[in-house]
Amino acid sequence: MTLAAAFADDPAFVPYLVAGDPTFDDSLAYVEALDRGGADVIELGLPFSEPIAEGPTIQEGIVRALDGGMTTERYFEFVEALSVEAPVVCMTYYNLIYQCGDERGPRPFVERAAAVGIAGLVVPDLPPEEAGPLRAACDEFGLDLIFIVAPTTRGERLERMCEHVSGYVYVQARLGTTGAREDVSEQTDASLARVADWDVPKAVGFGIKTGEHAERIVAAGADGIIVGSALVDIVAEGAAEDHPRADVAARLAEKAEELKGGAVAGARRGTRAEQP
Numbered sequence: 001m002t003l004a005a006a007f008a009d010d011p012a013f014v015p016y017l018v019a020g021d022p023t024f025d026d027s028l029a030y031v032e033a034l035d036r037g038g039a040d041v042i043e044l045g046l047p048f049s050e051p052i053a054e055g056p057t058i059q060e061g062i063v064r065a066l067d068g069g070m071t072t073e074r075y076f077e078f079v080e081a082l083s084v085e086a087p088v089v090c091m092t093y094y095n096l097i098y099q100c101g102d103e104r105g106p107r108p109f110v111e112r113a114a115a116v117g118i119a120g121l122v123v124p125d126l127p128p129e130e131a132g133p134l135r136a137a138c139d140e141f142g143l144d145l146i147f148i149v150a151p152t153t154r155g156e157r158l159e160r161m162c163e164h165v166s167g168y169v170y171v172q173a174r175l176g177t178t179g180a181r182e183d184v185s186e187q188t189d190a191s192l193a194r195v196a197d198w199d200v201p202k203a204v205g206f207g208i209k210t211g212e213h214a215e216r217i218v219a220a221g222a223d224g225i226i227v228g229s230a231l232v233d234i235v236a237e238g239a240a241e242d243h244p245r246a247d248v249a250a251r252l253a254e255k256a257e258e259l260k261g262g263a264v265a266g267a268r269r270g271t272r273a274e275q276p
Helices: 024-036 056-067 072-081 094-098 107-116 132-141 155-164 187-194 211-219 229-240 245-274
Strands: 012-018 042-045 088-091 118-122 144-146 169-172 202-205 224-227
Touching (some): 012 024, 012 202, 012 245, 024 072, 042 056, 056 229, 072 107, 107 132, 132 144, 169 187, 224 245
Parallel strands (some): 012 224, 042 088, 088 118, 118 144, 202 224
């Protein structure tokens, strides 16, 4: 399934987990549980030692994955081992992409990613002004390139993102780093309005924690929701308290159903609001 197709019907639920957190086999079970719970796209983090966009929850998940032996090559093996229906998007940092293989530059990484079935890339630290080589490699091997639009992104930078983005645009709901919150940011509406004319789906992330949050964001006009920290929290609790893998997977599937259900309810609410 393409990323565009994943947004074609209901609003998309896009969960994020760190590959290999806390172990390779545990993580496989957890990602597959999210797929069963209703994921439409899966953002799968490739751990990097300096994750500047991440808050404490995901940073700790990255540490657990790195301690468990996750590397770029193991990540590709992980994706090959997954049994999921949802397309997989790799979220990582440009240093790992640029230094993959003997040839410097993004092409070897993108070629390998395409070979294992990855559908797209999110690279938080790649400025759109420098995205040309990665965009060219993605075009060559058929991958989408997703950009994160922050509440402060405007002007020429926003225009450059519009030129390079495909698949969907990741709309950052609030300033700062990732992390679950108790409320929905008032910046969300303004951020969605700035990309309203882009010919790609708009998925909102940063801070979404509950089905109610998902409902409110989709009702406001989002085509999907991206949820990471609320799910990584479940993994972290399972690792800290040594919960059985099956129990953690069941909790993740249940949370996925809640979030997907909230997104669908938000679409219905938005449709009613548009009716005369």
